[in-house]
Amino acid sequence: MFGTPQSRVTCLKLSGKFIPKLDGLFIVSTFETGSVKREFELSVIPNNQIISYLKYLIHLIKSERSHTIMAKLTQDMKEMILTQQCFHATVSTEGVPNNAPKRSTRVFDDETLIFSEGTGGTTYKNILDGSKVSVAVVNREILDGFRFLGTPEVLTSGDIYEKSAEMSLKAGMPKPKAVILIHIDEIHSLKPGPMAGKRIA
Numbered sequence: 001m002f003g004t005p006q007s008r009v010t011c012l013k014l015s016g017k018f019i020p021k022l023d024g025l026f027i028v029s030t031f032e033t034g035s036v037k038r039e040f041e042l043s044v045i046p047n048n049q050i051i052s053y054l055k056y057l058i059h060l061i062k063s064e065r066s067h068t069i070m071a072k073l074t075q076d077m078k079e080m081i082l083t084q085q086c087f088h089a090t091v092s093t094e095g096v097p098n099n100a101p102k103r104s105t106r107v108f109d110d111e112t113l114i115f116s117e118g119t120g121g122t123t124y125k126n127i128l129d130g131s132k133v134s135v136a137v138v139n140r141e142i143l144d145g146f147r148f149l150g151t152p153e154v155l156t157s158g159d160i161y162e163k164s165a166e167m168s169l170k171a172g173m174p175k176p177k178a179v180i181l182i183h184i185d186e187i188h189s190l191k192p193g194p195m196a197g198k199r200i201a
Helices: 047-066 075-083 122-128 159-170
Strands: 006-009 012-021 024-033 036-046 086-091 097-101 106-109 112-117 133-139 144-155 178-189
Touching (some): 075 133, 075 144, 086 122, 097 122, 112 144, 112 159, 122 144, 122 178
Antiparallel strands (some): 006 012, 012 024, 086 097, 144 178
16 A cells, blocks of 8 residues: 655655554655755654645645745846846835836846946945845837846945946946845746736746
8 A cells, every 4th residue: 555656746856655554654755856855754653643744745845846946037038138128126124115227237147137336326225224126127019027036235346346337437337336236036927917927937
């Protein structure tokens, strides 16, 4: 009746060894997510607790899956960021939202956006106070768009800052007060229809 079942949920693998006991099951379980492998052992699970244990395993799988969705930029996203205006939303410590266009927004790498902070205004203050950043970009001609939710990193010196400052000066802009990296945590679709607002990466 009991063997070594395996089931897959997208990138997850769950395997367990079930050894029958008179008063329950002795269980050794392992589940893997990419390079992450977790193994735990429970001595005896009474028969009347087996269902609760299995529900707990399902909860672990869903939790692990939510932390392993890769928020990486696709080529379509990169091209839209390059050609369309990006708007950055932040929030103050009092909960007041702010939204501002940042024309210097560009792709830093597959998981990071970057922009030069030239004014040092509300967006910058909110970031210094700990706000996350939500960057929205849309292309009205094709009715598509994306929202990137990320954690900002403020740079006021170093190679990345100096290279960005040089770009600003060449474009006739003043030297930025800071350069902000936005490490992308989530990506949402802004395409009209059933996927509008849904997380896609």
